[in-house]
Amino acid sequence: MNVRTRFAPSPTGHVHIGNIRAAIYNWLFARHEGGQFLLRIEDTDRERSTPEAIQTLLDAMNWIGLDYDKEPLYQSTRIEAHLEAAEQLLSKGLAYKEDKGNTGQGEAIVFRMPDKDMVFHDKMKGTLRKPAESLNDLVLVRSNGTPVFHLANVLDDIEMGITHVIRGDDHIENTYRHVALYEALDAPIPQFAHLPMIVNRQGKPYSKRDGDAFVGDFREKGYLPEALFNYLTLLGWSPGDDREKISRDETISLFDIKRVKSAPAQMDLDKLYWMNGAYLQAMPNDQFKQGCIAVLKKQGLWTETLSEDYIDRVFDLMRERIKCFPDIVSLAGFFFTEEYDYDEKAVNKRIKKEGALDRLLKLKDQFVDLAPFDVETIESVLRGLAEDMGISPGGLIHPVRVATSGLPMGPSLFEMLEVLGKDRVIERIDRTSARFNPNR
RNA sequence: GCCCCCAUCGUCUAGUGGACUAGGACGUCGGGUUCUCAUCCCGGAAACACGGGUUCGAUUCCCGUUGGGGGUGCCA
Numbered sequence A: 001m002n003v004r005t006r007f008a009p010s011p012t013g014h015v016h017i018g019n020i021r022a023a024i025y026n027w028l029f030a031r032h033e034g035g036q037f038l039l040r041i042e043d044t045d046r047e048r049s050t051p052e053a054i055q056t057l058l059d060a061m062n063w064i065g066l067d068y069d070k071e072p073l074y075q076s077t078r079i080e081a082h083l084e085a086a087e088q089l090l091s092k093g094l095a096y097k098e099d100k101g102n103t104g105q106g107e108a109i110v111f112r113m114p115d116k117d118m119v120f121h122d123k124m125k126g127t128l129r130k131p132a133e134s135l136n137d138l139v140l141v142r143s144n145g146t147p148v149f150h151l152a153n154v155l156d157d158i159e160m161g162i163t164h165v166i167r168g169d170d171h172i173e174n175t176y177r178h179v180a181l182y183e184a185l186d187a188p189i190p191q192f193a194h195l196p197m198i199v200n201r202q203g204k205p206y207s208k209r210d211g212d213a214f215v216g217d218f219r220e221k222g223y224l225p226e227a228l229f230n231y232l233t234l235l236g237w238s239p240g241d242d243r244e245k246i247s248r249d250e251t252i253s254l255f256d257i258k259r260v261k262s263a264p265a266q267m268d269l270d271k272l273y274w275m276n277g278a279y280l281q282a283m284p285n286d287q288f289k290q291g292c293i294a295v296l297k298k299q300g301l302w303t304e305t306l307s308e309d310y311i312d313r314v315f316d317l318m319r320e321r322i323k324c325f326p327d328i329v330s331l332a333g334f335f336f337t338e339e340y341d342y343d344e345k346a347v348n349k350r351i352k353k354e355g356a357l358d359r360l361l362k363l364k365d366q367f368v369d370l371a372p373f374d375v376e377t378i379e380s381v382l383r384g385l386a387e388d389m390g391i392s393p394g395g396l397i398h399p400v401r402v403a404t405s406g407l408p409m410g411p412s413l414f415e416m417l418e419v420l421g422k423d424r425v426i427e428r429i430d431r432t433s434a435r436f437n438p439n440r
Numbered sequence B: 001g002c003c004c005c006c007a008u009c010g011u012c013u014a015g016u017g018g019a020c021u022a023g024g025a026c027g028u029c030g031g032g033u034u035c036u037c038a039u040c041c042c043g044g045a046a047a048c049a050c051g052g053g054u055u056c057g058a059u060u061c062c063c064g065u066u067g068g069g070g071g072u073g074c075c076a
Helices: A017-033 A051-064 A075-091 A149-160 A169-184 A215-220 A225-233 A248-254 A269-282 A285-298 A308-321 A327-335 A344-350 A356-368 A375-389 A394-405 A413-420 A422-436
Strands: A004-007 A036-041 A095-098 A108-111 A118-122 A126-130 A138-141 A164-168 A191-195
Touching: A004 A017, A004 A149, A004 A164, A017 A036, A017 A051, A017 A164, A017 A191, A017 A215, A017 A225, A017 A248, A036 A051, A036 A149, A051 A215, A051 A225, A075 A095, A075 A108, A075 A138, A075 A149, A108 A169, A118 A169, A118 A191, A126 A169, A138 A149, A149 A169, A164 A169, A169 A191, A215 A225, A225 A248, A225 A269, A285 A308, A285 A327, A308 A327, A308 A413, A344 A394, A356 A375, A356 A394, A356 A422, A375 A394, A375 A413, A394 A413, A394 A422, A413 A422
Parallel strands: A004 A036, A164 A191
Antiparallel strands: A095 A108, A108 A138, A118 A126
């Protein structure tokens, strides 16, 4: 069978995370089956469907890696066909005109639901049925002459030759009615699969009010498209074994719509963050560098004069500690500016303690004449001084770290100081000392 | 109200009548490695919503209850 699926969003300027997941499943199914994945843009709401909104949609799909076959079909080009089909249903007696009297604009065209229980087979949920008496007739064309979603949706799916409709399970109710429409239109009925929704912490459908509801939100926060893709893929589906980090190609070959869960799933941002870290760790060095640099530039921390050697060494130090590109700013910003912030708690604990500054300055004195200023010499001087002072190395290590980076944690201190360089280390210790000296 | 869908650790899930003292992952807690953080390693706590059936035997099948969601639009 020649499988053909589609993604049919209405462009609103944002792409909802639930919609993109539905798109992903359609895409995966089509790719797995060697079929086609098409895009239909439901742009009949001219108010919202601006060129920018459409571009946002296309960008989001491109970013997360959903390529589509053929040119997108714009629903607005199909209105004539929709109206014509409604007329035909009318002439066949399968629909009727009605004026509820409250519009004053004319008569609507209403589809007469057949007097029988509606049944369809859902690829995930099994056989679904609904009694005839619970299905009302369905408006196809409004009294103002515009076709409604149901008519347009079904007609366009027929036009595009869609064989499998994979969508959110909020559409189950519609499907009973759509099936009746397919029959009335004498068109082959596609297979359906209804995905559970993505819900928020309260178990309610994920909405924009929950934040992080749109693809763009994750992109802006520096998430990797492949990580989001992988995470979303696992939100409702699993390969059946313990694999979790699964490449795109592997997912395509493993994907089975029958293995999609039928219960709603909740976004777990912690796990997404973890997965992003897994992809970041696995990425080639150069790509990692470029990603970090992009964020630094955005934050105004980047200077073109930095030597290649310096940035390589910084990124080497940070490589294992970063799970999302923006982390480079909070964890390593001090490598790129003298105006780094001091962590208040760390300062209280390591700098403002009795005698801490004196010890720090003594260490600085040792640094002044140190040559070379490298990991080995720094470490031996520091440990030697600690021993002379009768304190543990940590008694010096922690204060220097806070003084030179502002942070209570970070990369290996000796390497960090070496990369920073002697002059800057001394300067930073002096500056810190002046700033927090109580006797000033 | 009526109709439809759903129900395993906090979260994502494995599980399709016995292999389950219910497995994995994220998170969390404890320990180890270490100059801190991260990584890594070891270990712990943590779930089959409830009640009836069916069966020699139910997480697994059926019914009901409860809870959540959706629909019942001239919205999509």
